[in-house]
Amino acid sequence: MFDKYSFTVREKFLRYVTIDTQSDPHSKTSPSTEKQFTLSRLLAKELQAMGIADASVDLHGYVYATIPSNSEKKVPVICFCSHVDTAPDCTGAGVKPIVHENYSGADIVLPDDPTQVITTREHPYLSKKIGEDIITASGTTLLGADDKAGVAVIMDMANYLITHPEVKHGAIRILFTTDEEIGRGVDHVNMEQLGAEFGYTLDAGERGVVEDETFSADAITFTFYGVSAHPGYGKDKLVNAIKVASAFIDSLPKDELSPETTDGRYGFVHPVHIEGIGEKVTVEFILRDFVTGKLTAYADYLRDKANDALKIFPGARVDVQVREQYRNMKEVLDQYPQVAAFAKEAVERAGMEVIASSARGGTDGSRLSFMGLPCPNLFTGEMAFHGKHEYVSVQDMEKAVEMTVHLAAIWEEKGSIA
Template structure:
């Protein structure tokens, strides 16, 4: 940044934005999945206009598009910064009460509305690196929503700086705020022609220094188990209970491997995320994850083999097994566009950081955008303990991310 006196707005913005409930809903068929996500998007449009961006708009699908105009005539790739407004369905986002803990001293943070919720360096070792920072948490009853409102606040802060400092030379920059990232639909209805960007960066990562250019490839599997219904009083030799078939199926899954709770690093997994039904019909949803796309089919074949074994134990039962592609490893695209990661690494260095390339055991909007023609790695924001009441974020991490965005704008133009 060219002005060390700049007063960052990330903390104020985050604490304001998290108070707007934007939880998405995986079982909704609408776009966006919840109308309340637009409540924050409308605020963002007004905030963008307040800093001088004239074309900020919210479309009917819940996307915010805006442009930071170029300050140079030099031809440069159009850069996009992207973050999502929705919060995870895993924990309540209603009535979030953000708390700023200034100059964190390394002690346990006991949240006031539920003293059983404690954020400690034991459970969150990264906190040890943030002693002295200002830490934002929720109050103990909800998640915070730093995932990804920290990214939203960072982009807004960078936009404010660039609009206030036209002496910083950069090309055209597009801003994209998306709904429904947490349920895998974040870019379903993005108008790529309207966006008109050449390279992008999502602001949706965790620890300082981390730069994410690789993520899981992902499929979903929907299993339907059909039993045979009968009155329980007269069910002998007639009833085939689909819930018992489902239980037998899940019991066949390995206990010490192949699951989120038993894997890390580059290991993939198969994870049942939802089950519902009764004696006649039971449904189970799985997510399948691996860094090697080809491994997804192997995981799915193994899962279906277990299902066949379970169904075979219950004559008369049958099943359906439906695979749906969700997203793919962005590395498959970024390997062909090495300059995109190189730009980011140079921005980290200019900010005084040593970039560390890591892999995401998950996905971002950037993974799907990469396959839609917009190569799009992921930059840290400091959001930690995500999807839980122990979520927290360092203000100083967010400020560093803002600086990276500003340097990126210049580097891409250079």
């Protein structure tokens, strides 16, 4: 089926990662950075050049496009989704991708900063990639495989289906979002315009992975208020909010309940931002767990810690705000078992072993599932994301293309509506 196909995913990926699309959590605009439009507009033009006439970019930088059905059956409309932005954690400006052909298994020293070394000890999946073509950045930026690998996979899938009409499929909607990395990826998705019944995000890592479960997530903000006074005359008057917030942070456990001390199905509380002055300090946390109900317990735990800090500093006070971010997609996907089942069959048809996995994070699919679009997350090969050691295997991306093509065909074969 793919023996004579010349994959385009590699060349597309290498082109896309050179475009800086870093999102900004402190921006109030949508998208949060104007530069995300650069890639979105390019993608729409490339889709149009393939013959997908309705490809367009909306005012939020989202790309919508349709691969029309070529089946006589009535098939549910499915959507493939990836995001164009890269994470704020590490710069995405001036990415210089390097292809390490026929990877030998040795440590990869990144040339623009030789202190940046990608080792199989720290990245054991890399040891499985011997003989494959590995793409990295040059050492001073992230690569952007999260999620430009997913974008490139979907674009190559579209190319394959357009040029191979013998593969029967229903209508397929393509959605590229902005600002996923800062939790706003689907804030402005027009579900009526999207018009899909089921979906898949392409934003997972290892070859063969199908994620039908994610964390549930809340954000909680503590604003500590002190009492301002001239420090020269502050005795029995001044209450320093910086010290209150510091005591609060210092009271958190050092050996549990944090990202650096948990894995598997254990959740965590994680301070992500702190700012302020002596009179007022704001501390922002994210709360994560696979069991949604535990988020309330985590919030109560932090409130207790904050109140303990107030007891040390009489006169201080605190305001607490909790905001829902996303919920575990499994709560929805369990109602539509065929969505993940078809994805697993597609992995197998592409000659891979299925790795059923739970994501210790969230995807656009987490929220889309609760917006009426049941949406598991599928592999792209992107690894070590959000940092300078990010890498991706070309062969993993090609296998992801195969998987998505098989998935479109499976929906036409088995998902048709009587």
